[in-house]
Amino acid sequence: MDMRARRSVLLLAAGLVAAGPGLAQDNPDIVAAGKKVYFSRCLACHEPPSTVGLTDDEIAQNEAMLPGGEAVPTRGPTLTHLIGRTAGTLPGYNFSEAMKASGVVWTAEALRVFLLKPSVAMPGNKMPFNGVKRAGEMDALIPYLLDAAK
Numbered sequence: 001m002d003m004r005a006r007r008s009v010l011l012l013a014a015g016l017v018a019a020g021p022g023l024a025q026d027n028p029d030i031v032a033a034g035k036k037v038y039f040s041r042c043l044a045c046h047e048p049p050s051t052v053g054l055t056d057d058e059i060a061q062n063e064a065m066l067p068g069g070e071a072v073p074t075r076g077p078t079l080t081h082l083i084g085r086t087a088g089t090l091p092g093y094n095f096s097e098a099m100k101a102s103g104v105v106w107t108a109e110a111l112r113v114f115l116l117k118p119s120v121a122m123p124g125n126k127m128p129f130n131g132v133k134r135a136g137e138m139d140a141l142i143p144y145l146l147d148a149a150k
Ligand code: HEC
Pocket: 038, 041, 042, 043, 044, 045, 046, 073, 074, 075, 076, 077, 079, 082, 085, 086, 087, 088, 089, 090, 094, 095, 096, 098, 099, 106, 115, 124, 125, 126, 127, 128, 129, 132
């Protein structure tokens, strides 16, 4: 196979991967399930990436988490417009050297790998989080992030 043909196969494969989670991210039930996962697992350290569609209850939950904001060392950066962003580049947040040097671009696949076990996927990063262990949670969380953090 010459280089040209090989490249078009790779592009096709990339397109298929992009289409896969795209279907789930358009499914409101999956996105709603992912929002629940986010609220139970991520909210302590990250504001919701989008306030669109939050209930009054969810807004109150978020506000209860906010005191001190990003000045608290264990609090994470905002995940608004995360998808397509390069890790550790959000201005104004004090990222670890590991995150800044990683060169990771946040796609569905990169998030899946990182969130499964952050300390293994990116040694030396400072996100104090053990990982999203249940496959069902991950399969809902990623479409939620693709929808809410685009
Ligand atoms: C206990 C606090 C905590 C929890 C819980 C937490 N995070 Fe984080 N997160 C952080 C911190 C702190 C950083 C900065 C890490 C660094 O600089 O090494 C971070 C960084 C990140 C980044 C990189 C952002 C960027 O701009 O490069 C992503 C993505 C992320 N977290 C997603 C999540 C998701 C999704 C969840 C829930 C499944 C979660 N985090 C749970 C504290 C947390």
